[in-house]
Amino acid sequence: MSTTFDQVATIIAETCDIPRDTITPDSHAIDDLGIDSLDFLDIAFAIDKQFGIKLPLEKWTQEVNDGKATTEQYFVLKNLCARIDELVAAKGASA
Amino acid sequence: MQLEYFHMIDRIVDLKVDEKTIVVEALVPKESTVFEGHFPGYPLMPGVLLIESMAQASGFLLLGVLKFERMPILAAVKEAKVRGSVFPGDLMTLEASVAHEGSGYAMTEAKIRVGGKLRANSALTFTLIPFPNADMRGYMTKVAERVGFPLQAVSP
Numbered sequence: 001m002s003t004t005f006d007q008v009a010t011i012i013a014e015t016c017d018i019p020r021d022t023i024t025p026d027s028h029a030i031d032d033l034g035i036d037s038l039d040f041l042d043i044a045f046a047i048d049k050q051f052g053i054k055l056p057l058e059k060w061t062q063e064v065n066d067g068k069a070t071t072e073q074y075f076v077l078k079n080l081c082a083r084i085d086e087l088v089a090a091k092g093a094s095a
Numbered sequence: 096m097q098l099e100y101f102h103m104i105d106r107i108v109d110l111k112v113d114e115k116t117i118v119v120e121a122l123v124p125k126e127s128t129v130f131e132g133h134f135p136g137y138p139l140m141p142g143v144l145l146i147e148s149m150a151q152a153s154g155f156l157l158l159g160v161l162k163f164e165r166m167p168i169l170a171a172v173k174e175a176k177v178r179g180s181v182f183p184g185d186l187m188t189l190e191a192s193v194a195h196e197g198s199g200y201a202m203t204e205a206k207i208r209v210g211g212k213l214r215a216n217s218a219l220t221f222t223l224i225p226f227p228n229a230d231m232r233g234y235m236t237k238v239a240e241r242v243g244f245p246l247q248a249v250s251p
Contacts (some may be wrong), residue, residue: 038171041200042171044200056198057197058199061212
């Protein structure tokens with residue numbers, strides 16, 4: 001069974017045409033991989049579908065804009081994957 | 096339909112908020128300055144205006160789903176196919192459905208039929224933003240009233 005990171009990295013590689021071997025858990029989606037907000041919508045869509053969740057992009061963006069969080073907390077891939085795992089777990093707990 | 100003012104939709108025929116679907120109609124005018132250039136001797140609806148029509152149908156659907164609390168803004172045309180020409184005087188029936196509703200964005204699929212025949216289809220992405228000011232919200236309310244948008248039914 002592939003890890004959350006493997007699945008997310010594959011989604012990013014296929015959605016944004018980025019070589020898979022350049023994507024690491026420490027990659028920052030924006031700063032390192034150059035993914036812009038529009039491309040990230042496609043990634044969010046694919047993640048939402050694949051994991052059966054709804055990434056709270058608006059909430060995250062607001063927190064970053066308000067200085068309550070850093071982009072690293074949400075857009076470094078190992079952190080993004082941890083958030084995805086939390087959302088999947090929360091969904092399973094409420095089901 | 097007033098092409099010069101981007102009034103692409105004439106009437107909402109059916110809006111099902113729970114099912115996230117909409118059907119609207121739009122009568123292509125027989126005369127427009129647009130047709131003077133597109134094309135002399137062979138007037139037909141520009142493909143880009145067919146896409147805009149599908150975007151506006153999708154937009155009214157999203158306004159309904161979001162209870163008029165967010166404004167959908169076209170962000171991406173993922174796919175668009177013009178399968179047949181649309182001419183002055185044609186009555187277009189547009190159908191749209193929400194394919195995915197994310198956080199701050201949504202994706203729709205839309206079709207245009209004339210006389211029951213599929214003429215165009217598209218997959219569209221919208222960002223969903225707060226109304227930037229009262230003027231825009233007021234304008235959209237007037238537009239909604241013009242096309243018979245059921246404002247009462249979707250009031251929060």
